Amino acid sequence: MTTAAIIGGGVIGGGWAARFLLNGWDVRVFDPDPHAQRKISEVLANARLALPQLYDVAMPEEGRLSFHPTIAEAVSGADWIQESVPERLDIKHDTYREILTHAPADALVGSSTSGFKPSQLQQSVEKSGAVMVAHPFNPVYLLPLVELVTTDANSKETVQRAEEILRGIGMAPLHLLNEIDAHIADRxxxxxxxxxxxxxxxxxxxxxxxxxxxxxxxxxxxxQMGLFETYRIAGGEAGMKHFIAQFGPCLHWPWTRLTDVPDLNDELVEKIAAQSDEQSGARSIRELERLRDDNLIGIIRALKDRDSAAGALINEHERQISAPLAAPDSEISAPLRLWEATVLPSWIDYNGHMTEYRYLQVFGDTTDALLCLIGADRDYVKAGHSYYTVESHLMHLDEAKLGERLTTTTQILSSDQKRIHLFHTILCGDRAVATAEQMLLHVNSSEGRACPALPEVSAAIEAIAQEHSTMPRPETAGRHTGQRRFA
Structure with a gap:
């Protein structure tokens, strides 16, 4: 077991605490803020929910978290000490002197500073070789980049050990060739x-x-955020005003030279071209374009699932181009046509057929369309009520292939105030591809129990159920798994 000390438990310090803790380290925190324990606990709750979703294996057993009244007590026995105090050199120097007086002789000290160079941090500090910049990005528990900036005072062995520790908690240390104000990304x-x-x-x-x-x-x-909203969160509970008050003076520092462009002479052009060839020359332009497109699809689809940013635009466009297909009230005696789409490349498995989980997605989307039709839409769910699928029986009847146009139909087999018993069919033209018999249960989401649907929703589903009651019952409705298809 290894131990990390977190000195300063704000937005960044709390993220560091979560990153170490969830990777099996014991974490000892010092922060004079009386609300530090609450704030870090809230950050940790988010991290516990988020970080494991990046992995397909179990995370290490979580370490032990403790809070301490002094720096001396917090750094006792620590292997890595992360300083995240305010961006003032005098405060940082005082903090390092306190840390190095009480920390183990071989402890490493990383600073979360976004602007100061390590040579500035090491001034007036004994054992300066232990101090370096380890600048992360918010949220620290999810974003892997950490800018590792050192000087000649930091031995090669110290730098190597720092990189190994950071990689060991799932981060990507970027060791700068030379120090510079604001490092790389913040410039x-x-x-x-x-x-x-x-x-x-x-x-x-x-x-x-x-x-x-x-x-x-x-x-x-x-x-997922944009620029201003990201900086607003970086301000913590105090928000944007706090962020500007803390970092606004930095805008007067010579961090960037926006109008000062280097001479693009032959030497520089050749240098850039050679580095680019080494970086990307193994792939053709077309291969790079396809890689770019695949990555963008993955990002936007993830945002789409959360109805956020560019993904929200896709969802809105979908609503425009694929309005519900259900027939008007006068024609609901026929099975409802609720959903249609084309089989996409991402839906295909190694056999060239639509993969199994996409059938589940199609049936789920069809159920969502039905719920929207009867008024159990997003607003209904936000108000605390919803239908949950409690039973499903799927039958795969035929193969759906790339580019084929699919349509679903839905028949209501029965309903009451709490339940909807339905039967979906996926059609490719007149050919049935799959069916799903499902039972939905109406629940009070906040209380976690079944309850009657609200009157307007009950009335809407009952009207459809009455019309469908005269329809022939599907032959496979009620069959059990493994039952022979033919008598």
Missing amino acids: FLEAVWREALWLVRDDIATTEEIDDAIRYGFGLRWA
Whole structure:
């Protein structure tokens, strides 16, 4: 078991605590804020929910978290000490002197500073070789990049050990060749931030329009938040004003040279071309384009599942181009046509057929369409009621292949105030591809128990059920798994 000490438990310090803790480290925290324990516990709750979703194997057994009244007590026995105190050199120097007085002789000290160089941090500090920059990105427990910046005071063995520790907790240490103000990533971010402030000041764009320009275009890496919303969160509970108060003075520092462009002489052009060839020359342009497109699809589809940013645009467009197919009230005696789509490349398995879990998705989407039709839509769910699928029986009758157009039909077999018994069929033209018999149960989501549907929803499903009661019952309705298809 290894031990990390977190000195400063704000937004970044709390993220570091979660990253170490969920990777099996014991974590000891010092922060004079009386609310530090609550804040870190809330960050940790998010991390426990989020980080394991990145992995298909079990995470290490969680370490032990403890809070301590002094730096001396927090760093006792620590292998790694992460400093995340305010961006003032005098505060940092005082903190390092306290840390190095009480920490083990071989402990490493990483600073979360976003702007100071390690040579500045090491000034007036004994055992300066233990201190280095380890600058992460919020949320620390999810984003792997950490900028590792060192000086000649840090031995090769120290740097190697730091990289091994960071990789051991799932991070990607980027060791800078030379130190520079604001390191690498924040020099890009600070340049964009400056331009964004001018655009707002000059009434060129609002903060929301600037965020849209980023998350719907070149900034899909920032798509879940955009620029201003990301910085707002970085301000913690105090919000955007706190962020600007803390980092606003940095805008007057010479971190970037936005109008100072290096001479593109032959030597520099050759240097850039050679490095680019080494980086990407193994793939053709077409291969790189396909890789780019596949990655963007993955990102946008993930956002789509959460109805966020660029994914929300796709969902809205889907609603425009694929309105519910259900017939009007006068024609609901026929099975409802609720959903249709084309079999996509991502739906195909190694046999060239639609993969099994996509059938489940199609039936789920069809059920969602039915629920929207009867008024059990997103607003209904937000108000605390929903239908849960409690039983399903699927039959695979034929194969669906790439590019085929699929349509689903739905027949209500029975219903009451709490239940809907339904039968879905996936059709490719007139050919039945699969069926699903399902039982839905109406629940009070906040109380976690079954309850009658609200009157307007009950009335809507009952009207359909009455019309469908005269329809022939599907031959396979009620069959059990493994039953022979023919007598």
